[in-house]
Amino acid sequence: MSQGAVTVLITRRVRPGHGPALEAAMDRMIQAARSFPGHLGGRVVRPDEDADDGLDLFHVVFAFDTETHLREWQQSEARAQGLEAVAPHVEGRQQVREVDGLGLWYAQPKDSQDPPGPPHAPPPRWKVAVVTWLGIFPTVLALFLTVGPLMSDWPLVPRVLVITLLVVLIMTWLVAPRLTRWLKHWLHAAPHDA
Known part of the structure; x- marks a missing residue:
C-alpha cells in the first residue's frame, strides 16, 4: 500500500459534439471529490487542439494524499454518480494510470490503436x-x-x-x-x- 501521495490520470474519448457536456460532468466529479478526506486536487485537461492525431481525448487528474483515501473516493457513491453522468458523452473504455512524483508529466496512456495488453512502460x-x-x-x-x-x-x-x-x-x-x-x-x- 502506497504511503505517499497518489495521482490518477484518467483518459476518456469524447463523443463528437459532447465536449462541453463532458467537461461540465468531469468538473462536477472534481467538485465532489474535494469533500473527500485526503483530496489534494483535481483538474480537467481538454484535448490538445494542436495535436495531429485526430483523437478527442479528455484527461482528468485526481490526487490524494494516500492510496487509502484514493480508494475511498473510487468506491464512493459520489464517484459512481459522476461516472453515470459522464457515460453519455464518451465512447470506449476509460484508461486509468496511477502515478507518483514526476511520473504524471511522463505518463503515456495506451492509444486506442495499440494492441491489447498493459499500458506503455514509463520511460527510463x-x-x-x-x-x-x-x-x-x-x-x-x-x-x-x-x-x-x-x-x-x-x-x-x-x-x-x-x-x-x-x-x-x-x-x-x-x-x-x-x-x-x-x-x-x-x-x-x-x-x-x-
Whole structure:
C-alpha cells in the first residue's frame, strides 16, 4: 500500500459534439471529490487542439494524499454518480494510470490503436531526468531574469517560495506537456532505438 501521495490520470474519448457536456460532468466529479478526506486536487485537461492525431481525448487528474483515501473516493457513491453522468458523452473504455512524483508529466496512456495488453512502460529514469532538466533550466532562468529583479529586496524564503511555485505551475501546465509531446518518440523508444 502506497504511503505517499497518489495521482490518477484518467483518459476518456469524447463523443463528437459532447465536449462541453463532458467537461461540465468531469468538473462536477472534481467538485465532489474535494469533500473527500485526503483530496489534494483535481483538474480537467481538454484535448490538445494542436495535436495531429485526430483523437478527442479528455484527461482528468485526481490526487490524494494516500492510496487509502484514493480508494475511498473510487468506491464512493459520489464517484459512481459522476461516472453515470459522464457515460453519455464518451465512447470506449476509460484508461486509468496511477502515478507518483514526476511520473504524471511522463505518463503515456495506451492509444486506442495499440494492441491489447498493459499500458506503455514509463520511460527510463535517466530520460525523465534529462527532459525535466530541459524544462526546468530555461524556466528557472527566465523567472530569475523577469521576476527575480522585482523581488530583489524580498527575504530569501519568500523569493524561493514564489519562484518554485511558478516553476511548478509553468512546468505542469505549459512546459512539461509540450516537451513530452515533442520528445515522446525518444522518451518511449524501445531500448534498442534509444
